Amino acid sequence: MPTDLPSPDPAGxxxxxxxxxxxxxxxxxxxxxxxxxxxxxxxxxxxxDYHAGQADAPFGLARTAxxxxxxxxxxxxxxxxxxxxxxxxxxxxxxxxxxxxxxHPVIGAMNTLGYDAVALGNHDFNFGLDWLERALREAAFxxxxxxxxxxxxxxGAAPLFAPYLLLERQVHDTAGGxxxxxxxxxxxxxxxxxxxxxxxxxxxxxxxxxxxxxxALVPRLRDRGADLIVALAHTGIEDGPAYPEMENAAxxxxxxxxxxxxxxxxxxxxxxxACPAAPDGVDxxxxxxAGTPAVMAxxxxxxxxxxxxxxxxRGGRWHTxxxxxxxxxxxxxxxxxxxxxxxxxxAVAPAHAKTLRLIEQPLGHSxxxxxxxxxxxxxxxxxxxxTEAKRAALAPCLAEAxxxxxxxxxxxxxxxxGGRGGPQFFTDIPPGPLRLRHxxxxxxxxxxxxxVVISGADLRExxxxxxxxxxxxxxGAKDQPLLDPRVPGHAFDxxxxxxxxxxxGRPARYTPAGELIxxxxxxxxxxxxxxxxxxxxxRFVVATNSYRAFGGGPYAPIPAAAVVCDDQRAVRDVLAAxxxxxxxxxxxxxxxxxxxxxxxxxVTFETGPGLRAYPEEIARLRLQDLGDSAAGFARFRMxx
Numbered sequence: 001m002p003t004d005l006p007s008p009d010p011a012g013x014x015x016x017x018x019x020x021x022x023x024x025x026x027x028x029x030x031x032x033x034x035x036x037x038x039x040x041x042x043x044x045x046x047x048x049d050y051h052a053g054q055a056d057a058p059f060g061l062a063r064t065a066x067x068x069x070x071x072x073x074x075x076x077x078x079x080x081x082x083x084x085x086x087x088x089x090x091x092x093x094x095x096x097x098x099x100x101x102x103x104h105p106v107i108g109a110m111n112t113l114g115y116d117a118v119a120l121g122n123h124d125f126n127f128g129l130d131w132l133e134r135a136l137r138e139a140a141f142x143x144x145x146x147x148x149x150x151x152x153x154x155x156g157a158a159p160l161f162a163p164y165l166l167l168e169r170q171v172h173d174t175a176g177g178x179x180x181x182x183x184x185x186x187x188x189x190x191x192x193x194x195x196x197x198x199x200x201x202x203x204x205x206x207x208x209x210x211x212x213x214x215x216a217l218v219p220r221l222r223d224r225g226a227d228l229i230v231a232l233a234h235t236g237i238e239d240g241p242a243y244p245e246m247e248n249a250a251x252x253x254x255x256x257x258x259x260x261x262x263x264x265x266x267x268x269x270x271x272x273x274a275c276p277a278a279p280d281g282v283d284x285x286x287x288x289x290a291g292t293p294a295v296m297a298x299x300x301x302x303x304x305x306x307x308x309x310x311x312x313x314r315g316g317r318w319h320t321x322x323x324x325x326x327x328x329x330x331x332x333x334x335x336x337x338x339x340x341x342x343x344x345x346x347a348v349a350p351a352h353a354k355t356l357r358l359i360e361q362p363l364g365h366s367x368x369x370x371x372x373x374x375x376x377x378x379x380x381x382x383x384x385x386x387t388e389a390k391r392a393a394l395a396p397c398l399a400e401a402x403x404x405x406x407x408x409x410x411x412x413x414x415x416x417x418g419g420r421g422g423p424q425f426f427t428d429i430p431p432g433p434l435r436l437r438h439x440x441x442x443x444x445x446x447x448x449x450x451x452v453v454i455s456g457a458d459l460r461e462x463x464x465x466x467x468x469x470x471x472x473x474x475x476g477a478k479d480q481p482l483l484d485p486r487v488p489g490h491a492f493d494x495x496x497x498x499x500x501x502x503x504x505g506r507p508a509r510y511t512p513a514g515e516l517i518x519x520x521x522x523x524x525x526x527x528x529x530x531x532x533x534x535x536x537x538x539r540f541v542v543a544t545n546s547y548r549a550f551g552g553g554p555y556a557p558i559p560a561a562a563v564v565c566d567d568q569r570a571v572r573d574v575l576a577a578x579x580x581x582x583x584x585x586x587x588x589x590x591x592x593x594x595x596x597x598x599x600x601x602x603v604t605f606e607t608g609p610g611l612r613a614y615p616e617e618i619a620r621l622r623l624q625d626l627g628d629s630a631a632g633f634a635r636f637r638m639x640x
Contacts, residue, residue, distance in 0.1 A: 025313040030321075031173040033181070034075040035230065037297050037305030038064055038082045039265030040121065042089025044300040045109050045348045047340050050091045050359060051416075051441035052428070058331035059300040061106075062340035062348070065113055067304040067328050069341070075308065077171040080113065083265035084121025084189060084234035085299075087135055091440045092348075094572075096355040098127070104135045105351040109344050115141040117165050119187030120148070121234040121266060126446045128200040129160070144187030144232065147213040148194075149206050157206055161187070164217055166224060181311075181318070184226035186217055188233040190247045190266065195557060198550045199448060199568065209245055210235060211252050218258035227318045228260045228311070236267025236296070237289065238513070239279035239486075247513075250296070251281050254289035260320055261293045261307055268299040268420040270327045287325025295325045299420070303327040333632065359437035364579040366434050368587030370442070372427040373611035375414035376469065376489055377482070377638060378621060379592040382427060385585060386412040386442060387496035389578035390543035390571065394451045397565040403453065403541055407529055409497035410543040411462070415444050417489030418608060423632040426608035434585065439576045447545035449574055451565030452558045457536040460524055463500060464509040465554050466493040467523040473504040475598050479637060482603040486512045491553045494593060495542070498534070501525040503596040504603075504640065514554030525596055545571050598640040606633035 038061065047060040072078045086106050088094060097104055110118070118141055124132060129150075136143055146163035165185040172178055191207035214231060221229055231253055238248035246252065250264040264271065271294060272287040281290045287307075288294060295305035310322035331337035370382040387410035398404045416427045429438050454462075469492045471484050482504075491512075502523050509521040527534045541564065549566075551557030579585065604626065611618065611634055612625070618636075626635040 025173065025177070025179050027313055029173050029175075029177065029179075029313040031171055031179065031311050032075055032077060033171060033228070033309045033311060034071065034078040035261060035263065035295075035307040035309065036068060036071055036078060036080045037263040037295055037307070038301065039234070039263070039297050039305070040085045040268055040299035041082070041106070041301050042085055042123065042299060043087065043093030043106055044090055045092065045105060046345060046352055047337070048352070049424075050355065050437055051444075053437060058337045059302045060330075060340065061109055061301040062344040063330035063338050064301040064304050065341035065344050066338045067330060068113060071304060071306055071328070077169075079116040079167070079169065079183070081185070081230075081232050081263055082110065082115055082118040083232055083263050084119045085123045085265065086110065086118070086121070087132070088123040088126050088446065089444070091359045091437060092351055092355045094446055095358055095436070095440065096351055099358075103138045105348050107135060107138050108347050111138070111140040112343060112347055116167060117142050117144060117185045117187075117232065119143070119232040119234055120145045120161070120189050122190050122193045122196060125193050125197045125201060129204055144185055145189055146186050146217060147188055147191060147208040147210050149208070151204055151206055160205065163187075164221060166221075166226065182225050182227045184221040184224075184229045185232050186214055186221075186229070188213065188231060188235060188253070190235060191245050192247055192552075195550045196547050196552050199546055199566065210249050211242065211246065211256060214253055214256045214259065218256060222258060228309075228320075229258055231256075231259050231262045233262060233264050234266045235264055236269055237264065237271065237279070237282060250294065251279065251289050254292040254294055255281070259292060261309065262289055263305060263307070264294060264296040267296075269296050270298045270303055270420075271296040272325050273327060287323065293320070293323040293325055295327060297327055301330065303329050359435060359440065361436045362433045363436060363439065363576055364434045364582065364585060366429065366431055366585040366587050368431050369614065370427065370429040370438075370585075370587050371610070371614070372414045372416050373607045373614070374617060374621070376417060376492060377605060379589040379594065380414065380494070381587045381589045382429075382442060383412050383414060383494055384496055384589050384592070386571070386575060387494075387543070389575045390449060391496070392578055393449055393569065393574040394541070394543040394565060397451055397567065398541055401564050403564060406453070406539055406541045407497065408541050408543065409459075409495050411493045411495045411548070412545075413490045413493045415490050416441070418606060418633060419488055423608050423634070426610060428608070428610050431587070434579050436576060439572055439579065443572045443575055445547065447547045447571050449565070449567060449569050449571055450544050450546050450549040450563060452542050452544060452549055453539060453562050453564055454542060454558065455536060456527075456534040456538040456540070459495065459498070459534060459540060459542075460527055460536075462493065462555065463495060463524045463527070464522065465514060465556075466491070467502050468508045468510050468512060468554060470502065470504055470508075472507050473598065473601060473603060473640065475505055476600045478602045480601075480603050482605040482638070484512065487554075493548065493555075496592060498527060498529055499591055500527045500593050501596045502593060505596070505598060510554060512554060514556070595640055601640045602637050603640060604635060604637050606635055609634040611636075
């Protein structure tokens with residue numbers, strides 16, 4: 001477990017008030033403590049969509065800042081936290097900042113808001129430890145990360161950041177009396193960071209199980225006089241039993257004895273929120289996980305998590321005797337978005353202006369639209385543009401390695417397919433100039449290019465994992481939901497260079513977490529390369545990204561010996577270079593994958609309402625428009 005270091009104790013940092021001497025609280029004394037949470041901001045500071053080039057977007061930390069100020073005014077005993085993934089995610093952070101702009105604009109904005117503490121998310125490690133440490137030097141808030149430790153040589157390890165924080169705050173009870181409250185904060189991050197960012201973190205960082213780390217720390221924190229223990233955890237809510245190294249472990253974490261509150265993140269969920277099929281232990285009405293008060297504030301600054309705890313003094317310590325949890329949206333379908341905070345907007349303005357100048361650079365031209373509205377139901381031109389770029393970039397590496405005799409394939413996934421991002425969270429690039437912002441739209445993550453050698457059997461398993469995105473469909477039935485809402489669109493890898501069909505009448509072979517559940521289930525049919533059936537023992541080279549090669553999502557990691565190229569070029573840069581050096585991009589997909597036909601069977605799916613601007617594509621797939629859902633998605637019926 002992490003070594004226990006003396007923890008930062010920022011008693012005066014963002015203090016609630018510097019007061020009269022605290023009195024010894026009488027038995028029965030009550031106070032209200034408000035915990036405010038942001039999470040998964042992903043560099044979205046302003047209400048601006050850099051990919052679409054549109055202002056007044058219904059998200060952004062500047063809008064959340066307005067809610068923060070209002071919430072603080074309502075309850076003076078308030079603390080503000082962030083649960084991670086704040087440093088990466090938009091062209092402002094991933095392009096402008098990487099080219100050098102002085103202080104990171106996200107750090108500047110968070111300093112302005114006066115955060116009491118932050119935890120780190122997996123994407124905060126995307127640019128390496130040295131970069132992360134430099135970015136955080138300007139932070140006026142303390143950082144905690146308990147389950148990631150720096151390797152010091154041999155078997156030695158030491159905390160990279162404080163494994164916990166002990167925050168002493170002056171608070172006032174309901175009668176106005178002043179008290180000192182000691183709040184312990186444990187930062188936790190998915191242990192998969194050392195897999196997902198292996199290129200940056202191998203030999204430098206080790207990661208541990210979140211739940212076991214918390215169990216080890218809670219008794220120490222009580223011994224150090226903690227009145228309240230908060231898990232500031234970059235982890236989501238997952239159904240099913242707990243297991244070691246769990247990625248979305250908010251539910252078992254909430255069950256750790258001694259934790260008083262969970263501020264969660266990572267999965268971009270909103271909690272409390274609509275949860276039609278809540279897992280056991282999840283009570284959205286009460287705002288609890290395993291009986292523990294909890295909140296999760298969406299992503300991109302879409303919500304502010306507000307967790308009010310009523311504490312009562314009994315037996316010489318404070319006890320939680322009541323709570324109220326809510327996730328306050330910055331925008332809704334019934335009201336205009338809250339206005340952005342002018343101070344945040346002014347602070348970000350210089351970096352924002354530089355970003356706009358950079359991302360409007362023209363790179364090439366497309367003869368047709370590139371969008372992701374149909375990426376989950378048909379072979380997609382936008383995805384093939386990405387795979388073409390990967391294949392072209394990897395080919396010279398194979399010649400150098402003497403592997404150019406093997407077939408070269410490429411894989412990618414659609415990254416903007418609605419889901420928790422909402423009905424506007426889709427790629428929609430019109431015909432005409434292709435700019436740097438469009439490249440960031442098509443490939444929003446800083447993954448690097450990798451080449452791997454795998455067998456035909458491994459290719460089939462890869463595609464079986466991709467096929468978990470779909471529900472099992474009953475032949476002859478009508479209006480069956482096509483997509484499994486538990487699986488994000490970015491888990492749907494397609495492999496360019498093959499042809500294959502997906503049989504939705506068969507059950508999924510893997511769970512949403514990538515665990516084998518039905519060894520006899522095979523959804524992938526007619527798998528061919530150049531018209532020839534793919535043999536199990538055949539060998540192929542696949543151009544993929546570092547995240548997937550090392551086991552990101554529901555995919556198995558590729559053995560290190562099979563990784564034949566790991567050249568550290570960002571896929572986004574590879575794509576930009578490909579567009580620059582290629583003639584006009586023909587937005588038409590080559591034959592690839594399709595569903596096995598099921599006569600008389602219809603499925604439904606939700607996509608962005610922007611699809612209606614392409615009636616010829618709707619007609620080609622024989623889609624029927626069923627109108628909009630309550631959340632604003634366009635609903636379509638499709639025959640199989």
